[in-house]
Amino acid sequence: MTSNTEQTTNSTNGHPLLDVKGLKKYFPIKKGFFKKTVGHVRAVDDVNFFIREGETLGLVGESGCGKTTTSRCILRAVDPTGGRVLYRAKSGATVDIAQLPASEMRRLRPEMQMIFQDPFASLNPRMNLFDIVSEPMFVNGIKSRSERADRVAELLQLVGLRPEYMQRFPHAFSGGQRQRIVIARALALKPRLVVADEPVSALDVSVQAQVLNLLLDLQEQLKLTYLFVAHDLSVVKHISTRVAVMYVGKIAEIAPTDALFNTPKHPYTAALMAAVPVADPRVRSKMIPLQGDVPSPANPPSGCYFHPRCPFAEAVCKQETPQLQEIEPNHFVACHRAKELELDGISAN
Amino acid sequence: MSTNLAPPVSDPQNLPPTGDEAAVVLPDIGRDAEAIYVAPNWKLVWWRFKKHRLALVSGIVVIFIATIALLPEFYSTLPPHESDSIRSFIPPQRLRFFAGDGTFLYVQDVKGQRNQKTLMMEWVPDEEKIIPVKLFARGFEYNLLGLIPTDIHLLGVENPDSGQKFHLLGTDRLGRDQWSRLMFGTRVSLSIGLIAVMLSIFLGILLGGISGYFGGTTDLIIQRLIELLQSLPPIPIWMALTASLPRDWSVEQTYFAITIILSLLGWTTLGREVRGRFLSLREEDFVVAAELIGCGKPRVIFRHMVPTFYSHIIAASTLAIPVMIINETFLSFLGLGMRPPAISWGVLLQEAQNLQSIALAPWLLLPGLAVIITVLALNILGDGIRDAADPYS
Amino acid sequence: MNNQQPLLSVRNLKTYFSLDEGQVKAVDGVSFDVNPGQVVGIVGESGCGKSVTIKSILRIIQKPGKIVDGQILFRHNGDSMLDLTQLNAQSEQMRQIRGAEIALIPQEPMAAFSPVHTIGNQIEEAILLHQPVSKQQARKIAIERLREVGVPSPERRIDSYSWELSGGLRQRAMIAMALSCNPKLLIADEPTTAIDVTTQAQVLNLLRDLQAQHDAAIIFITHDLGVIAQIADFVVVMYLGRVMETGPVDDIFHNPQHPYTKALLKSIPTVTSESGSRLPTIEGAIPHPFNRPAGCPFYPRCIEMMPGTCNTSTPSLQPVTDTQSASCFLYHKQTDDE
Ligand SMILES: Nc1ncnc2c1ncn2[C@@H]1O[C@H](COP(=O)(O)OP(=O)(O)OP(=O)(O)O)[C@@H](O)[C@H]1O
Ligand SMILES: Nc1ncnc2c1ncn2[C@@H]1O[C@H](COP(=O)(O)OP(=O)(O)O)[C@@H](O)[C@H]1O
Ligand code: SF4
Ligand code: SF4
Ligand SMILES: [Mg+2]
Ligand SMILES: [Mg+2]
Numbered sequence A: 001m002t003s004n005t006e007q008t009t010n011s012t013n014g015h016p017l018l019d020v021k022g023l024k025k026y027f028p029i030k031k032g033f034f035k036k037t038v039g040h041v042r043a044v045d046d047v048n049f050f051i052r053e054g055e056t057l058g059l060v061g062e063s064g065c066g067k068t069t070t071s072r073c074i075l076r077a078v079d080p081t082g083g084r085v086l087y088r089a090k091s092g093a094t095v096d097i098a099q100l101p102a103s104e105m106r107r108l109r110p111e112m113q114m115i116f117q118d119p120f121a122s123l124n125p126r127m128n129l130f131d132i133v134s135e136p137m138f139v140n141g142i143k144s145r146s147e148r149a150d151r152v153a154e155l156l157q158l159v160g161l162r163p164e165y166m167q168r169f170p171h172a173f174s175g176g177q178r179q180r181i182v183i184a185r186a187l188a189l190k191p192r193l194v195v196a197d198e199p200v201s202a203l204d205v206s207v208q209a210q211v212l213n214l215l216l217d218l219q220e221q222l223k224l225t226y227l228f229v230a231h232d233l234s235v236v237k238h239i240s241t242r243v244a245v246m247y248v249g250k251i252a253e254i255a256p257t258d259a260l261f262n263t264p265k266h267p268y269t270a271a272l273m274a275a276v277p278v279a280d281p282r283v284r285s286k287m288i289p290l291q292g293d294v295p296s297p298a299n300p301p302s303g304c305y306f307h308p309r310c311p312f313a314e315a316v317c318k319q320e321t322p323q324l325q326e327i328e329p330n331h332f333v334a335c336h337r338a339k340e341l342e343l344d345g346i347s348a349n
Numbered sequence B: 001m002s003t004n005l006a007p008p009v010s011d012p013q014n015l016p017p018t019g020d021e022a023a024v025v026l027p028d029i030g031r032d033a034e035a036i037y038v039a040p041n042w043k044l045v046w047w048r049f050k051k052h053r054l055a056l057v058s059g060i061v062v063i064f065i066a067t068i069a070l071l072p073e074f075y076s077t078l079p080p081h082e083s084d085s086i087r088s089f090i091p092p093q094r095l096r097f098f099a100g101d102g103t104f105l106y107v108q109d110v111k112g113q114r115n116q117k118t119l120m121m122e123w124v125p126d127e128e129k130i131i132p133v134k135l136f137a138r139g140f141e142y143n144l145l146g147l148i149p150t151d152i153h154l155l156g157v158e159n160p161d162s163g164q165k166f167h168l169l170g171t172d173r174l175g176r177d178q179w180s181r182l183m184f185g186t187r188v189s190l191s192i193g194l195i196a197v198m199l200s201i202f203l204g205i206l207l208g209g210i211s212g213y214f215g216g217t218t219d220l221i222i223q224r225l226i227e228l229l230q231s232l233p234p235i236p237i238w239m240a241l242t243a244s245l246p247r248d249w250s251v252e253q254t255y256f257a258i259t260i261i262l263s264l265l266g267w268t269t270l271g272r273e274v275r276g277r278f279l280s281l282r283e284e285d286f287v288v289a290a291e292l293i294g295c296g297k298p299r300v301i302f303r304h305m306v307p308t309f310y311s312h313i314i315a316a317s318t319l320a321i322p323v324m325i326i327n328e329t330f331l332s333f334l335g336l337g338m339r340p341p342a343i344s345w346g347v348l349l350q351e352a353q354n355l356q357s358i359a360l361a362p363w364l365l366l367p368g369l370a371v372i373i374t375v376l377a378l379n380i381l382g383d384g385i386r387d388a389a390d391p392y393s
Numbered sequence C: 001m002n003n004q005q006p007l008l009s010v011r012n013l014k015t016y017f018s019l020d021e022g023q024v025k026a027v028d029g030v031s032f033d034v035n036p037g038q039v040v041g042i043v044g045e046s047g048c049g050k051s052v053t054i055k056s057i058l059r060i061i062q063k064p065g066k067i068v069d070g071q072i073l074f075r076h077n078g079d080s081m082l083d084l085t086q087l088n089a090q091s092e093q094m095r096q097i098r099g100a101e102i103a104l105i106p107q108e109p110m111a112a113f114s115p116v117h118t119i120g121n122q123i124e125e126a127i128l129l130h131q132p133v134s135k136q137q138a139r140k141i142a143i144e145r146l147r148e149v150g151v152p153s154p155e156r157r158i159d160s161y162s163w164e165l166s167g168g169l170r171q172r173a174m175i176a177m178a179l180s181c182n183p184k185l186l187i188a189d190e191p192t193t194a195i196d197v198t199t200q201a202q203v204l205n206l207l208r209d210l211q212a213q214h215d216a217a218i219i220f221i222t223h224d225l226g227v228i229a230q231i232a233d234f235v236v237v238m239y240l241g242r243v244m245e246t247g248p249v250d251d252i253f254h255n256p257q258h259p260y261t262k263a264l265l266k267s268i269p270t271v272t273s274e275s276g277s278r279l280p281t282i283e284g285a286i287p288h289p290f291n292r293p294a295g296c297p298f299y300p301r302c303i304e305m306m307p308g309t310c311n312t313s314t315p316s317l318q319p320v321t322d323t324q325s326a327s328c329f330l331y332h333k334q335t336d337d338e
Helices: A002-011 A067-074 A102-111 A129-139 A145-158 A163-167 A175-187 A205-222 A233-239 A257-262 A267-275 A315-319 B033-037 B041-050 B053-070 B178-214 B216-231 B234-243 B251-283 B285-292 B297-333 B345-350 B355-360 B362-389 C050-057 C092-101 C119-130 C135-148 C167-179 C197-214 C225-231 C249-254 C259-267
Strands: A016-031 A036-052 A056-060 A082-088 A094-096 A112-115 A193-197 A225-230 A242-247 A250-256 A325-328 A331-333 B095-097 B105-114 B121-144 B148-157 C008-019 C022-034 C039-043 C065-075 C081-083 C102-105 C185-189 C217-222 C234-239 C242-248
Touching (some): A036 A225, A036 A250, A056 A067, A056 A233, A067 A193, A067 A225, A102 A112, A145 A175, A175 A205, A205 A225, A205 A233, A205 C259, A242 A257, A250 A257, A250 A267, A267 C197, B041 B053, B041 B297, B041 B362, B053 B178, B178 B216, B178 B251, B178 B362, B216 B251, B234 B297, B297 B345, B297 B362, B345 B362, C008 C050, C022 C065, C039 C050, C039 C225, C050 C065, C050 C217, C092 C102, C102 C167, C135 C167, C167 C197, C197 C217, C217 C225, C225 C249, C234 C249, C234 C259
Parallel strands (some): A056 A225, A056 A242, A112 A193, C022 C242, C039 C234, C185 C217
Antiparallel strands (some): A016 A036, A016 A082, A250 A331, A325 A331, B105 B121, C008 C022, C065 C081
């Protein structure tokens, strides 16, 4: 498992900025008066991937498959149960975020920031725009108010907001504008890695494109590296260099965007693509639904977690958990039958 | 690619016009948009609160009652402990205006008369005699707020040397002035309520906060403690605890003991709420964001978490004070709380307990009205604050 | 099937909410037709009045809200058109129409089922309310309906509670309940917004099949243009309480007329669009309902806005091609102002 990833990380061009190996996060299920642990929700269960500097890794999957938990583990907003999160810091040293003591983690914080799904919950309603956007600088040692005010004005312009808004409180802004404020705050410390957890899912359709364009422009200007989490394949396709597909706490497939969408190798990826409603009434019949439901991560099936729904399942799938393997250059799949299956991608439409 | 930080989306002229996209519009508070956009939360709460007329009036009533609790000497007309067994059970003497002789403010004097049938002493208005009364009159000496010696009272007889007395709410069995006793009782009852609530809030925030923020075993222990305390029936516990207070304790000692007993059981509800708030806030995105930008724990708690429930706590405590007041009144009424010579609303009502006094001197029940007014005003005020602080829940 | 005469005809519907602060014109002059057996998709962004429109049709608008103008003509018996706005919302006739002839699949199936009764009880109750059958027969019909919507082993599932079911099964049970009385019109309010793509695909396929079998008309509400393209025959595009454009689904997607429809279609990312490219955007955001612009509701964000015209009067919905109608001054001069 991890050995495969390690080999390929070395063989690929461009050094990974982030290398996640065997990441696990189990949430205990507690019951009774003394809150005894009776089981675990395997929210993230042996996840492996890497992100190269300057690229966008899209992370897709259905609700509850562990996307948010993965992204929070990477930023140590939650403590992982196991695994390594190797990050190549600005200083050049590679550190394991999963094991870093709190004090060193705090020193690393400016390099990695997060954008949240719900723009109404991610801004403190009691602070005005200046306080919100300048707080990262304040807690990281820039105490001069005028210096911070200049930088806040610059950041607001950068994300397309008027600097005059500085005295306003979040209640004065719509969802799209709030998301811009969240982005400005994330950029205040000049981060290298930005984790965006469904940044456009809660926005109105006509506003999503604005924020997507902004994220693309900022990446180009500021040389940012993104981990972009979404449940919407179209959005992920639009913004990502490479895409990772998650299913019940595990990575099913990782590949460069075009390869993944044109020649998916994992039956789940193909099923996900077939289920996407295409915004064209002329390509209707293509929508082939997958049968059954996503299993609970507290009680996953044996072997390949996808086998109860997989149209290609064989005996081996019920017993053995498939490992993530590189079956073509840069194309990693966790499926016993990945090499033999011919699956339809998007271009087949 | 330009290296300066030029706005990538659109040039500044094309930025959305100011003020057309507000997520929350508060047209009801009659301010222009920009004023609302830059208004911090407490201002929005105040603007909303002002729209709530009944709560505003209740607020004024509460402030007035609070001044009584602070300055009972000023509001009373006679020393509360001064008894005169001859003058027992005098009915309330109403304030009147414009006597025939040109006196502006006066009360009708009373005279004792034996009832021919029952042979009891009865007080009837003395048609001939009036007692001129004035505002800011001189009376018994006291220290204002315990500091400034003075003898000025809100109301008093015009001529202090005449030896005249009047009783706005009548007198009790021992001839003590009920009005003045009610003023002093207000101090005790209100302050017990307030201090007990402040103690519960302190305990509630401390323990609830610890429980909610740190979680784990600490949380488990505090949660079990709260469950234990909440499973105890409060009334028998209070009765047992207060009944066990030594009889020979001074008024002050009993006062503090009762306050602590009341708050010991009272903090659990608030503690639960605070814990719940902390638990949910810990997961809130803006709190996670604060941690991710490098804020330390104290800053996360005091700058980001606590301010979001200030108004909630103010509302909760406003609503908790009347409960404490009723509890104290109840205990004292049963003779288990404050005891004479202390004066509290409960003590006053206790003296109106027997049937004889209800028939003979119904005005002794008037402290009950004071309890009702205070409790109502505090409840309406608390509701108003809560609605203004949390209009969408 | 009589396609000449619509099953439902909404004419200039206006539903306002009078709040202390002023009036929210949630629906402000909406007109569209639903023909028998047709799937009409209503698409629009949040707050544009989709839910209020269908709540008006069902006459379940909550208190400060009121239908202030317009007609909702429903083909009740044979050819007679009944104006639902003229009925008492609580009357026996309206209650019969609601449920038996027009059924609703609500947005949140979790909230729509009572957690204290089994789904079977609730479906049976709906059947007994509108059909003269015995309790046993009702149970049989309920099982049949559950089987029809693809609930596995319905004999067993009928006795489960809604919270015991997964999201997809719950949504199916909801559809079974809506279908229980063979309604002529099925209204689905964002039935797939709260569920995942794979489940969404199941539900969409199911609705398509059921529609073909029962020949019921469907009003399908969503903000997802992909879903609309997949399910609808005819599309109504709404913005800020008004209809911007109507037309057959193919024309709306391949020959949009209204500037809002055009801009919206261009601004959504699709799985076929090129990675990393910049999408054309619609500037600004949807105004708050209290700050509705005078004139064309879309003018502050419209690139083709004509000063002096668009910001002073409101264009009415007029035919602009053989099949499509649009409310835009680029095509005509008719206004909706008195
Ligand atoms: N604090 C927690 N305690 C227990 N279980 C949790 C907790 N956080 C997440 N989970 C569980 O972990 C799994 C993955 O959750 P996660 O939030 O990462 O999913 P997601 O892919 O982001 O879903 P969504 O699209 O709904 O946000 C879910 O089954 C969830 O219920
Ligand atoms: N009960 C209500 N009171 C006041 N305004 C309402 C109410 N319900 C809906 N509205 C307003 O009506 C408009 C349309 O709402 P709705 O139809 O629910 O939108 P959507 O298209 O998202 O379903 C919104 O501006 C909303 O604020
Ligand atoms: S391992 Fe087997 S069950 Fe799993 S996806 Fe591959 S073929 Fe399907
Ligand atoms: S009427 Fe004017 S503003 Fe409205 S859509 Fe047409 S061109 Fe644009
Ligand atoms: Mg998530
Ligand atoms: Mg809706």
